[in-house]
Amino acid sequence: MSSLFASLISASSQWLSRQALACSRRLLVCLLGLSAVAVVGATSQPLRALEPSPPQLLFTLSDSSPAGVPRPQFSEQTQAVKLAVTAIETLEFGDIVAFDLGTLGRIALTIDRANELKNGDKVVEAHAKIGGSDVQLLLTFSGASLFGYLKTADEVFQLQAARGAQDYEGWFYRPTSLQGQQLQNDYVLIDHSVRDERERFPLLSLQNMSHKEDALKIESLNNAQSDLYSSQRPSIESAAVTGLSISHMFEKRAVYRGGSVVAAVTVTNTSASAANGHYFELYFLPEAAELSWGAADCKLTLSLSAQKVLRCNLGAIAARSVKRVELAVSTGASTPSLLQSTALLDETLRADASIRVVADVRLDSDLDGLSDFNEALLGTDANDSASLTTAPTVIDVIALYSEGAREAYSYGVETRINQLVAVANQTFINSGVDLLLRVVYHGAANSSDSRDMATTLDDLLARRGDAFNNIEILRSEYGGDIVLHFRPLEYAASRCGLAPVGGYGAEGDFSDPSERRYAAAVLAIDCPLDIVVAHEVGHLMGLTHSLREDGEGGTFDFATGYGIENQFATIMALPAAFGTAAQAGVFSSPSLACGDSRCGIAEGEAGASDAVSALNLVRHQIGRYSDSILGRLPARALKTLSGKATKASIAIGASRDGLRSLSNTVSVDDLVSLQAEVIVDPKHIAMRGSVHVLLALESSNDIYQLSSQGKVHLWDGTLEGLEAFGGSAPLNAIEQLTIMNRLRLGSVFAGERLAVFVAYQVASIDSEGEESAREIIYPQAPYWLSIEP
Numbered sequence: 001m002s003s004l005f006a007s008l009i010s011a012s013s014q015w016l017s018r019q020a021l022a023c024s025r026r027l028l029v030c031l032l033g034l035s036a037v038a039v040v041g042a043t044s045q046p047l048r049a050l051e052p053s054p055p056q057l058l059f060t061l062s063d064s065s066p067a068g069v070p071r072p073q074f075s076e077q078t079q080a081v082k083l084a085v086t087a088i089e090t091l092e093f094g095d096i097v098a099f100d101l102g103t104l105g106r107i108a109l110t111i112d113r114a115n116e117l118k119n120g121d122k123v124v125e126a127h128a129k130i131g132g133s134d135v136q137l138l139l140t141f142s143g144a145s146l147f148g149y150l151k152t153a154d155e156v157f158q159l160q161a162a163r164g165a166q167d168y169e170g171w172f173y174r175p176t177s178l179q180g181q182q183l184q185n186d187y188v189l190i191d192h193s194v195r196d197e198r199e200r201f202p203l204l205s206l207q208n209m210s211h212k213e214d215a216l217k218i219e220s221l222n223n224a225q226s227d228l229y230s231s232q233r234p235s236i237e238s239a240a241v242t243g244l245s246i247s248h249m250f251e252k253r254a255v256y257r258g259g260s261v262v263a264a265v266t267v268t269n270t271s272a273s274a275a276n277g278h279y280f281e282l283y284f285l286p287e288a289a290e291l292s293w294g295a296a297d298c299k300l301t302l303s304l305s306a307q308k309v310l311r312c313n314l315g316a317i318a319a320r321s322v323k324r325v326e327l328a329v330s331t332g333a334s335t336p337s338l339l340q341s342t343a344l345l346d347e348t349l350r351a352d353a354s355i356r357v358v359a360d361v362r363l364d365s366d367l368d369g370l371s372d373f374n375e376a377l378l379g380t381d382a383n384d385s386a387s388l389t390t391a392p393t394v395i396d397v398i399a400l401y402s403e404g405a406r407e408a409y410s411y412g413v414e415t416r417i418n419q420l421v422a423v424a425n426q427t428f429i430n431s432g433v434d435l436l437l438r439v440v441y442h443g444a445a446n447s448s449d450s451r452d453m454a455t456t457l458d459d460l461l462a463r464r465g466d467a468f469n470n471i472e473i474l475r476s477e478y479g480g481d482i483v484l485h486f487r488p489l490e491y492a493a494s495r496c497g498l499a500p501v502g503g504y505g506a507e508g509d510f511s512d513p514s515e516r517r518y519a520a521a522v523l524a525i526d527c528p529l530d531i532v533v534a535h536e537v538g539h540l541m542g543l544t545h546s547l548r549e550d551g552e553g554g555t556f557d558f559a560t561g562y563g564i565e566n567q568f569a570t571i572m573a574l575p576a577a578f579g580t581a582a583q584a585g586v587f588s589s590p591s592l593a594c595g596d597s598r599c600g601i602a603e604g605e606a607g608a609s610d611a612v613s614a615l616n617l618v619r620h621q622i623g624r625y626s627d628s629i630l631g632r633l634p635a636r637a638l639k640t641l642s643g644k645a646t647k648a649s650i651a652i653g654a655s656r657d658g659l660r661s662l663s664n665t666v667s668v669d670d671l672v673s674l675q676a677e678v679i680v681d682p683k684h685i686a687m688r689g690s691v692h693v694l695l696a697l698e699s700s701n702d703i704y705q706l707s708s709q710g711k712v713h714l715w716d717g718t719l720e721g722l723e724a725f726g727g728s729a730p731l732n733a734i735e736q737l738t739i740m741n742r743l744r745l746g747s748v749f750a751g752e753r754l755a756v757f758v759a760y761q762v763a764s765i766d767s768e769g770e771e772s773a774r775e776i777i778y779p780q781a782p783y784w785l786s787i788e789p
Helices: 005-010 029-032 085-089 372-378 403-408 414-432 451-460 470-480 513-517 534-540 613-620
Strands: 040-042 076-085 094-098 106-116 124-131 131-143 146-151 156-163 165-174 187-190 203-205 244-250 254-256 261-268 276-285 291-292 298-302 309-315 320-329 338-345 349-358 393-401 435-444 482-487 497-500 520-524 542-548 638-640 651-654 666-669 671-679 688-697 703-706 712-714 734-744 753-765 773-777 782-786
Touching: 029 187, 076 085, 076 156, 085 131, 085 165, 106 131, 106 734, 124 414, 131 414, 146 414, 187 298, 187 451, 244 276, 244 338, 261 276, 261 309, 261 338, 261 349, 349 534, 372 414, 372 613, 393 414, 393 470, 393 613, 403 414, 403 482, 414 435, 414 482, 414 613, 435 470, 435 613, 451 482, 451 497, 451 520, 470 482, 497 534, 520 534, 534 613, 651 753, 651 773, 651 782, 671 753, 688 734, 734 753
Parallel strands: 040 712, 187 497, 244 349, 254 349, 393 435, 393 482, 482 520, 666 782
Antiparallel strands: 076 165, 094 106, 106 124, 124 131, 131 146, 146 156, 156 165, 244 261, 261 320, 276 309, 276 338, 291 320, 298 309, 338 349, 497 520, 638 773, 651 671, 671 734, 688 703, 688 753, 703 712, 753 773, 753 782
16 A cells, blocks of 8 residues: 555556446545435546636625525625525636626626635635725635625625525625724733732723823732833832932933943932932842943842842932932843842832843845744754745634624634634735634633623633633643634724733843743634724734824834825734724735735834734744644655655545544544644645545555545546646645544444545646646645544
């Protein structure tokens, strides 16, 4: 059996036996439990340029309201529609779909991507050019429901439907309230100085945060109930002793490890007379870093508890004047990732400050576009520009939903979540962010929807209550990097989501363990803005709304959204803040065009706003918060038809517990999942190609090809006889295949061993549409799955 694939590559003329098949040999029919599928002979399907197919109408108008699908609450121009099940389920790359859209008339779009998700849902993407502008269609559907997102140059339409006997029946509509009001007051800062308390994680809204400095109270460093404070802002005690007050701050939000930063202590005399004989003592900072103080009258001492303290005498402070002491703080390899400091004036007045000590995640020694920090994460050579990976980062998502979310989408809550995630992924693609969100787990969480989102997020971050106390178990079992909890809209606050700003002020360094813990958000599953997942994940990855709204960026100064007055706002920004209703469907970037303007401002320029660069810098860290389950699939040793070396990877694995763990042995009664992941060689990405899945039983000479449409073809052993698993299409950097999805094999396979081959091929197409060259990447040996009684 180990030579099976070798016979494929050598294009052997051997015709394998086509003996009559008992049920135990009708692999897809019996193995996958599909009674209506027939086994057919192989047909030739070389990689040729596709012939245009006539457009098919995506949907037709219906005279009656659909059963089981409530009319969308936030909608206008709403039409009841029907979509033929057979037409939807057979959509594939190259097909043309059409529909009538008001004044734009009939629009025809070409499908350029079709993927199957881990839970069996399918995602279809189509595009068209209308008057020089892009029109995008995104469909996510299952055997029970369908959701769609259509974006033209200046409008957005949505589609939701439930499956009936012959049709998907539902609504096509224009969502209302698209100015983004639901995305204001939707992110928080986490106090990373709170280390000991695990029962409560204090939150602070960042809306209008430039006006909140006076509200930041000074509390004990160990008091987890205290309001948050930021390292670059002073903490000012409102009380005064003899007309004096004290403030303490660092000159910037973060310092690179090995570098230096200035910390200042300022004492203000508001009285009408001079103040003499006063001093302050500095705690915690002297123990964690090297300090120098120039000409200031300071010296290091020990407290009664042998704690290192810096004492500075202030001398005379003139009436209505300020005395400022600046300290040079030097960091090194052993410096903690968070420096905390407390200044006490005359042992009475207190001021606190903190600063993040971070790695330089931006330095790029070989100028290959991938920073040294990220190359170290990926295992490539930071001094060799040829040592580079172009694969997108996969961020695995634990998707939870409340009872209210399930009731709102009783006909397909998981598919609705997948649609929101698919829209986010399309947004990343459109923006040039090399990032893919992948839902690895859907599950109910018994969290009350009657409480506000802030309380729910507080519980989620604290892992509090039955709804969230198993979060870390789920992340470990399914490899979840981030957690998204879906619930209904919070009407009182007109809020679609709430998320912490990841790596706030940390210059893109997310390595502090607390960053992983806080990588969780609460979202409204019925938000009329389908960009809600993209927006909230943007917060988790360190973005704020815009400089106009928030006064500063998130993890970097430039990590924020952008807009131009009366023109547009990007994904993170609130359109109303820029006097417009136009939401550009991209993240801010000076490399993108929003109409006749740039979609952002480059770092280094005044008002820098470049969310795309920020996301690309931090994505590798977020994607490594957990060990990916699919990433644990055992990779196969590969060969190529040409004999050339390849950077591709093909991994296959089976599980009996929903991919929480892998096993090469299953029983006939197990619910078996069989997954494959193909990491395409960088030089083949976006080339038209196809992925192939072949199955064989050790006891048989027959080899069968499996398609994602549920068909089985007996393979004839020739290259020309290869059938694509999901059709011929431009190859993604990562191709993921669900070969089995929680299937019970049955006693007919007891004692068998199943061989699984996964391969992909690409071909160059000449100007006449003919194949000019072919390359096949395939495993040296099959993946074996043993089936026990």
